Amino acid sequence: MSDSGVCVVTHPLSAAGENATRTLLDVLATLGPVALVTADLPGDSSIRDDREVIELTEKGAGESVLVAAVRFLLNQLRMCAAIRRRPEDVVLFFGATSYLIPIAFARLIGKTVLVEPRGDVPLTLRLNWEQRMPDHLAGILAGSVRLLERAGFAIAHRVVTYTPNMARELGLDPDSPRVYPHGARYVDTAAFKPEVPFEERDDVVGFVGRLDEEKGIRELVSVAKQLPGDVRFRFVGDGPLYEWVASELAEEIEDGSVELAGWVDHGDVPAELNRMKLLVMPSEPTEGLPTTILEALACGTPVYASPVSGVPDVVLEGETGFHIDSRDPDVLRSALESILLREDLVDISDRGRDLIVEEYRFEAACKRYRALLESVV
Helix, strand or coil: CCCCCEEEECCCCCHHHHHHHHHHHHHHHCCCCEEEEECCCCCCCCHHHHCEEEECCCCCCCCCHHHHHHHHHHHHHHHHHHHHHCCCCEEEEECCCCCHHHHHHHHHCCCEEEEECCECHHHHHHHHHCCCCCHHHHHHHHHHHHHHHHHHHHHCCEEECCCHHHHHHCCCCCCCCCEECCCCCCCCCCCCCCCCCHHHCCCEEEEECCCCHHHCHHHHHHHHHHCCCCCEEEEECCCCCHHHHHHHCHHHHHHCCEEEEECCCHHHHHHHHHCCCEEEECCCCCECCCHHHHHHHHCCCCEEECCCCCHHHCCCECCCEEECCCCCHHHHHHHHHHHHCCCCHHHHHHHHHHHHHHHCCHHHHHHHHHHHHHHHC
């Protein structure tokens, strides 16, 4: 790694993005100096206490598409100015893969440029915009962002993805020398571990994450209404659909067959995962590899998830979890009931934990990023 270190550049950060960025900075900090160029960092973020932060603006992306577009352009110009002043030889664009102007500028002034998508941003934007405008217009705007991202991939020295399958999902060849397909985040295996033996857990299945459209929440609500009486469904998280979920499942919440925990501190997530026999994640491929899936496996909780992006590289069918073949509520419910009756769930729980300890603990992540940086500088 270069002695000058790495400058990580991100777009405005949500709570989930802030957590992912912190884990990346933790890894890079073991290899050399690291700084963060970002915008709208959450006010209570510990990153400010631990790392050098260059904050471009406290304004977020904006509510309207026009405001978001203007801020998108202004943030890129601010990024160029910040990058020009930074001493680091390596600039890593984390999530900000469609920020073409600063990507090209960093390359132009002689920096080693890495881009690391956190998921399928154009798809995320399209799903969001379809709630506010005609589908065809949302598709055109999202397509424009995808073109910018593809251009960024082409300009960068290396594209980093969490897993090989995530690379394929993004239209990249994981075997290409320009792609590094092993950039998955680490899991704190000391905090996320099996505290409750699997065989002693109640028949609780659940979801942990943001309650919004792209997570398949509406389908899960239908499933929760149909589960047999000895199975409880637990929703952990907050989001735009929280009130809708509470209203739709009011009777089930009242009789105790459904639990709606709301938002919980990240430090309480291990206890939540240890309550469950199965985590259910019927998501769109908007995330490269949901951290919650890695954390569940670390807690010995098998995962039933859509096999999108990087998920199939860790949720191995019948080995560490199960793949969702259909988001139809009847299919989901039937599969959940069948999974809970399997006699090998304890073995699947053990294999999930073993996979995380072997490949996704902190030391393994440091080794992967060391190999990446040594290959480009």
